[in-house]
Amino acid sequence: MSYVSQSPVQNAINKASTNLFTFAYRNVAKKMFFAMPPDKAHDAMISGCAAAGRVKPLMWMLREMLDYTDPALETEVMGIRFDNPFGLSAGLDKNCDLPAVLDAAGFGFETVGSTTARPCAGNPRPWFHRLPDYGSMVVHAGLANIGSDKVIARAEKAYTNAKTMKMSVSIARTNDNLVGDLDEGIADYRTSFERAVGRTNMIEVNVSCPNTMAGEPFTSDPNNLDRLFSELDKVDRPQPVLVKLPLNKPWPEFKELLDVLAEHNVQGVSIANLQKDRTGMDDVPADWKGGLSGLPCRKRSDALVAQTYREYGDRFAIAGIGGVFTPRQAYMKIRAGASLVMFISSLMYCGPQNITTLKRGLVELLHEDGFDNVAEAVGVDVR
Template identity: 35%
Template sequence: MYPFFRSLLFRLDAERAHNVGAGAARLVQAVNPGLVEPWFEYGNAALSQTLWGRSFPNPIGLAAGFDKNAKLVRFWEKVGFGFIEVGSVTAKPSKGNARPRAFRLPEDQALINRMGLNNQGAEKVARRLKRRNGIRTMPLGINIAKTPSDAILGEAAIEDFRLSFQKLAPYADYITLNISCPNTEDGKTFEEAESLDRLLRVIFAERKQVHPTVPVLVKLAPPTSTRVVYDSSVEEVVSVSLSHGVHGFIATNTSADRDILSTSEAELQRIGNGGLSGAPLFERSTHLVRYIYQRTKGQKPIIGVGGVHSAETAYAKLRAGASLVQIYTALVYEGPSLIKRIKEGLVKLLEQDGYSSVKEVVGRDT
């Protein structure tokens, strides 16, 4: 059924298509989210895991950015995800960059976006989540970022992050610090060791006050090349994070680099700046998963994201060291039935290789 919807949606600009799809999902959610459940139902004990004391029915999650304002939580629970991550949410509401700001690259099964962290702000999203608090059937991650503004820098930037954490952590099964959004004018200051150190000190102090057991994850940008074995900036981010007791990592955000694309140079020029996601990101982001797994000796769970579009690509992320994976771009191209296909395929791959649980394959290829 999705190919039919896709042919209609793909006639629209990428952001409008997203909004139409989300609107349809909201309608279903308002009427009865359970309506769609029979199409997506698939469970298998081999896929379940407990991480950070939370139980994940399967390792396939929704990546940040798809449901920035947490409007579709009850819908996502019915389409078969094992967890979802909402956001990025910022302390103040933000309109993001001027449109158009999202583009499809069908030849590459990729997207380029420069949304610029458009969202309704921590206050409003917290109120929405408060209304549904208590009805959790799967873990909910909340991704926070700095309000995009040239005027919010230095200590003010840290305070901005702290405010979001304070408002949102009470509703989260984990909090992601998005320190790697490539699409804001003021850049990605927190990937630099000293500012990350100050940020984490404040966040961990706040955590003690508002939610002492909530896991805190750090989301990184992809390496600039798949050949990188040791990258000092990545190493710094990882070691500073570990020194503060960060509970896990998300690898990776979108990439500012554009090589290895089939889309024509002229088309890329027309699109302009933005972060690349989807299939071309797969190798790079998987590479970083493997690096972090080795660096942390498998002691910190990793969420692998970037180019997952099949059971095989999800399996490869797990084998590289990810305990969980997330998808965004492939959901645009394949629709939500992909989630069930990945889960069924994963169980087959596990059986074929003689494993009885997803836990057993994590990090096998490192």
């Protein structure tokens, strides 16, 4: 679908609606959710959005009020045409409950999961702790999901029914007491990978979840990563594949992983997973297990995006993740080399209407710098 710029009337309605949603979220919904324990609030949000997504008149109204469009946002990445470069990162919509709401709100794409070959209960609760002073959450969910057979079936339905949003599914290794050796892990990935073939726009392979029993064997040793993708390369698929990489690798080790992926049928990389380093955050209780989302990820993510783009150019499409609360933060990732931008934490702290703020603000920043579209700005700071 190709968009023309919104009319002045549509633009005014969209601005007013966004302001109204922002006021309502800040003064009503956010206060209600933040009065609950984070795990309970998360579950309530997921179930509420899933229910709302089944009410078609409500989704029509949401689209009419919030979905800001502009030709400058349209972009083609890995052969896929996106109406805008903004997507939900894996980790929030574990079981594919949110596509209808996100599509109506105007997301360019969504990544569901990460999902695993076997249903996974996840780590012991609590899974989340809020860190509002840091724009972050401590996340320790441990890949809880209902299993890739069911999640991918839901993703396929969303892929088929979506009006504009593209669908990606993130697959990971099952985190349970049946975890075995490396061969078992590779077989586990392949099971989910085969289930996803032809059923979504993209597949993301998450090799960097920091909260699992098996650890991260595929990023600790490049030879293990090579073995995994040598197996996945045997599976024919029409979709592009991205690999979600760890945040806390020094560049030489990170580059070793990229060098391996460059030899395989991999089109993109998601940079990056949760922040493990809590330096300067001494007030965060040590017994709060998990990685940090949001703003603590931003600087390191931007640096890895820039270095990857600088050294690999167009070999990999880059999806930049971490600390995207404002249009300028998104724009910095794009100028560093990201063709797509993903986030989660700003949804909780700013509200679902923030997708509109990000899109509108990005268009303004692009035009201020003389760019006609997103693609023109990708990597300009490191070219």
